[in-house]
Amino acid sequence: MTQTGSAPVRRLSRTSGGAGGWGSAQRLIPGLGLVPFALYVLIFLLIPTVLALTTGFFNRSGAFTWDNIAALVDPTVLKTFGNSLWISLLTAALGALVGAIVCYALLSFSPTSRLRASVEAVSSVLAQFGGVMLAFAFIATIGVQGLLTVLLKDVFGVALYPGEIWLYQMPGLILPYLYFQIPLMVLTFMPALSGLKPAWTEANATLGGSSWTFWRRVGIPVLAPAFAGGFLLLFANSFSAYATAAALISQGSQIVPLQIRTALISETVLGRENLAGALALGMIVIMIVLMLAYSALQARTARWQK
Numbered sequence: 001m002t003q004t005g006s007a008p009v010r011r012l013s014r015t016s017g018g019a020g021g022w023g024s025a026q027r028l029i030p031g032l033g034l035v036p037f038a039l040y041v042l043i044f045l046l047i048p049t050v051l052a053l054t055t056g057f058f059n060r061s062g063a064f065t066w067d068n069i070a071a072l073v074d075p076t077v078l079k080t081f082g083n084s085l086w087i088s089l090l091t092a093a094l095g096a097l098v099g100a101i102v103c104y105a106l107l108s109f110s111p112t113s114r115l116r117a118s119v120e121a122v123s124s125v126l127a128q129f130g131g132v133m134l135a136f137a138f139i140a141t142i143g144v145q146g147l148l149t150v151l152l153k154d155v156f157g158v159a160l161y162p163g164e165i166w167l168y169q170m171p172g173l174i175l176p177y178l179y180f181q182i183p184l185m186v187l188t189f190m191p192a193l194s195g196l197k198p199a200w201t202e203a204n205a206t207l208g209g210s211s212w213t214f215w216r217r218v219g220i221p222v223l224a225p226a227f228a229g230g231f232l233l234l235f236a237n238s239f240s241a242y243a244t245a246a247a248l249i250s251q252g253s254q255i256v257p258l259q260i261r262t263a264l265i266s267e268t269v270l271g272r273e274n275l276a277g278a279l280a281l282g283m284i285v286i287m288i289v290l291m292l293a294y295s296a297l298q299a300r301t302a303r304w305q306k
Contacts, residue, residue, distance in 0.1 A: 087174070124187060
């Protein structure tokens with residue numbers, strides 16, 4: 001009887017174990033969808049980051065050296081970082097300001113209005129429109145033989161390039177960068193601006209406050225973290241941009257991404273090997289600081305958006 005009585009128990013144990021195993025498998029199946037994304041992040045983000053962090057400390061033979069890191073204080077490299085910083089600061093400031101104005105103008109329209117939906121849809125597309133396509137669009141429009149350049153000269157007698165051809169130099173990056181910076185700011189700042197509660201405006205009016213009082217005491221302090229976060233995001237976006245600058249500026253290495261390209265091609269820039277790794281390390285440090293500041297500002301903004 002002991003054997004007969006224990007058989008159902010053993011069958012029940014096996015059944016329970018099988019059900020538990022199948023339940024665990026069911027919980028793991030949805031996670032399999034993350035495998036392609038995890039591989040993508042590993043191959044194109046984590047591995048390049050590790051290589052950038054490590055190769056800057058080694059020479060070609062694999063021996064440890066500080067020469068590549070010391071190159072970061074070279075006048076040529078410092079000038080390159082300076083160029084990247086000022087072009088990023090300028091385009092981020094202009095993009096944030098114009099984008100905030102566009103968001104404020106859209107605030108007067110209903111969230112379901114066609115105009116607002118169209119602007120947001122176009123912004124989502126233009127924010128990702130960069131690289132060689134964007135460079136070609138500007139060359140075809142305001143290049144030396146561009147459509148607008150020829151039209152202004154033939155019809156109105158206005159020379160778009162009376163002196164140097166600025167489109168293929170550092171100033172020529174401003175307009176293309178703003179082309180995707182402004183839409184990105186619209187996408188980033190619009191949710192924060194839409195999060196201003198009507199009750200705050202009503203409370204301000206009830207207490208006898210003016211529109212300026214509302215913005216000075218409520219609106220601007222509340223939106224300041226979101227605006228600063230958007231500015232940092234635009235700065236990081238401009239600082240790391242490569243393809244558009246590479247297509248427009250064919251000669252010279254005036255910004256850090258182009259300097260990295262030159263270092264990878266020549267491998268002996270300034271007499272130092274693996275200089276590209278040191279330059280990438282400098283960019284990574286700056287980007288980490290920016291992203292940490294952006295995350296902190298976003299966390300502060302999320303407090304009142306809930």
